Amino acid sequence: MSKRKGLQLIIILLLAITLGFTSTAAFAYWTSTELSSNVKIDFTEENASLVINETSDQFSGMLVPMNYAWFEGEVEEVTITYEVSVDKTLVKEVNLVVQATNVMIGDSETYGNLVNVTINGVQNVSTNDLFNSKVLVTVVVTILEPIDSEEANMKGLDESLVNVDDSVAAYQAIHGQTISFDLVFSVQPKEV
Numbered sequence: 001m002s003k004r005k006g007l008q009l010i011i012i013l014l015l016a017i018t019l020g021f022t023s024t025a026a027f028a029y030w031t032s033t034e035l036s037s038n039v040k041i042d043f044t045e046e047n048a049s050l051v052i053n054e055t056s057d058q059f060s061g062m063l064v065p066m067n068y069a070w071f072e073g074e075v076e077e078v079t080i081t082y083e084v085s086v087d088k089t090l091v092k093e094v095n096l097v098v099q100a101t102n103v104m105i106g107d108s109e110t111y112g113n114l115v116n117v118t119i120n121g122v123q124n125v126s127t128n129d130l131f132n133s134k135v136l137v138t139v140v141v142t143i144l145e146p147i148d149s150e151e152a153n154m155k156g157l158d159e160s161l162v163n164v165d166d167s168v169a170a171y172q173a174i175h176g177q178t179i180s181f182d183l184v185f186s187v188q189p190k191e192v
Contacts, residue, residue: 051085052185055136063179065145082137084185086130094187096128098137101184106177111170113163114144115179129190139183146170 061073069076084096100117103109118140119126128135148167152159164170 053083054080055083056081063143065143076142078141080139084135084137086135091130091132093190094130095190096130096135097186097188099125099184101182103181105174105179111174114146116142116144117181
């Protein structure tokens with residue numbers, strides 16, 4: 001077997017292993033249940049080998065909106081980090097794109113707008129210019145307090161903070177439910 005065919009076989013095996021990679025962390029809205037973050041690799045026309053390793057510690061606790069972390073185990077944000085390895089030969093030719101999709105609370109996207117997923121400081125989609133073959137991707141998850149127009153008026157809040165039609169119904173629908181989202185890793189050619 002030639003060196004080239006052996007290298008191609010190793011790359012194919014790495015891709016097969018990477019496709020089976022799933023990351024799971026545990027946190028929920030105002031109660032301790034689970035959060036699932038499925039890692040997916042989107043294959044484009046670029047022939048790239050991506051290896052993704054979660055480097056953050058396993059988390060379990062309660063995700064609450066900003067200024068509501070009053071008890072032990074409650075947090076206002078959860079940080080998940082990944083180390084992504086890219087073929088050295090492609091570093092100068094492609095960008096790494098990481099996107100959060102299918103954001104759900106429970107089995108529904110109805111109140112998914114209350115979950116904020118930032119990737120390297122950018123909301124939902126991050127395009128990363130590659131400078132070396134290993135990239136650190138930081139995902140921060142927060143949740144907003146459900147606020148309707150009536151509550152905003154009663155508390156004198158800015159109307160731009162309204163994020164649901166009925167805050168009580170939203171709270172009851174999401175309380176104790178699992179927060180889940182997919183992270184899609186892909187590469188795209190750099191623009192010249």
